[in-house]
Amino acid sequence: MPPAAAGNPGPGPGARTAIQLRPGAAGQTRDAPRATHRAAAMAGWAALAAMALTQVVSSRAGHLEIFVTLIVALLAVASVSFTALRWGWPRAVGAAAVAFALGLAAEWAGTRTGFPFGAYRYTGLLRPAAGTVPLVVPLAWAGMGLPGYAVGATLARSRAGRIAAGAVALTAWDLFLDPQMTGNGFWRWAHDGPYQGVPLSNFAGWLLVSAVLMAVFDGLFGPACRSPAPHPAAGHQRARPHEQGQITKPHPGLLATYTVMAVMEAVGFAVIFRHGRGVALAGALGMGVPAALAWTRRSRNQPEERSAHE
Secondary structure (H helix, E strand, C coil), X not given: CCHHHHHCCCXXXXXXXXXXXXXXXXXXXXXXXXXXXXXXXXXXXXXXXXXXXXXXXXXXXXXXXXXXXHHHHHHHHHHHHHHHHHHCHHHHHHHHHXXXXXXXXXXXXHHHHCCCCCCEEECCCCCCEECXXXXXXXHHHHHHHHHHHHHHXXXXXXXXXXXXXXXXXXXXXXXXXXXXXXXXXXXXXXXXXXECCECHHHHHHHHHHHHHHHHHHHHHHCCXXXXXXXXXXXXXXXXXXXXXXXXXXXXXXXXXXXXXXXXXXXXXXXXXXXXXXXXXXXXXXXXXXXXXXXXXXXXXXXXXXXXXXX
16 A cells, blocks of 8 residues: 555645646636637638628639639538527537538439429539539528528517528528529529529529528527527526527627628629629618618617626
8 A cells, every 4th residue: 555545644735736726727617618709709700701702702703613612611601600609519510410401402302303493403513512412502501591590580589480581581592692603504494484594483492491491490599499508708697598489699690691691792793793783683672671670670689688688
């Protein structure tokens, strides 16, 4: 038996030193969530700024398919980072993964059966692909689906309202997206439609898939989820339970992402694309109205949110 164990002495100098270090270790533990929060915020805003800059550069560059993939990847990074700031990384990454899978399934079915969007096919310019579907397409469903849900969650209190408003907000993006992508030869419709050659069935399909996606998001982030990721400034304060019909409001970065995309697309069609002013007007109204209403609603709710946390 070692001499120290035989004598069963009290704590020695080394033990006292370890006890003295505990307060510092606790402070380091409290600092960890703040550092993670700052890193997520920096990643979100940096990715959003880089996305906007890449959109500007892509308007004058060749190999547009490369820029499309880069823009969508930056969009996804920004959206997941801002979602993690409010609801935590597991839910944020999980929500993006579900949106990716749902988008891939919808596009896979669409290219083979014509449901739910109508008959179309991808031309092979966008790579890599899973079968007939370029992977950047379901990534776009995830990257823009989260900001779309943020708009709906800001505008509506009821579950049905959040799903409907979010689905409309996400579908409005396709007023820009489809004319741009078909114009650049990334996919082709079997039959021309009344909106810039896009059939109306496409927008019906978008509304359907978007509504399903919003319902999934609301299950992850809605009133049933009572443990959102706390802000680091809250320390160990116990979170207030949600009242019936309430959800944790989305991070403003998600609304900013939706708004930046709307502005960049509208300016691009109005200034850069030939005969694009009609698309610019339609898309600006389609995305601009929900964005403006969401920002207005959020600004009016700020005093209530501050008083609730006092």
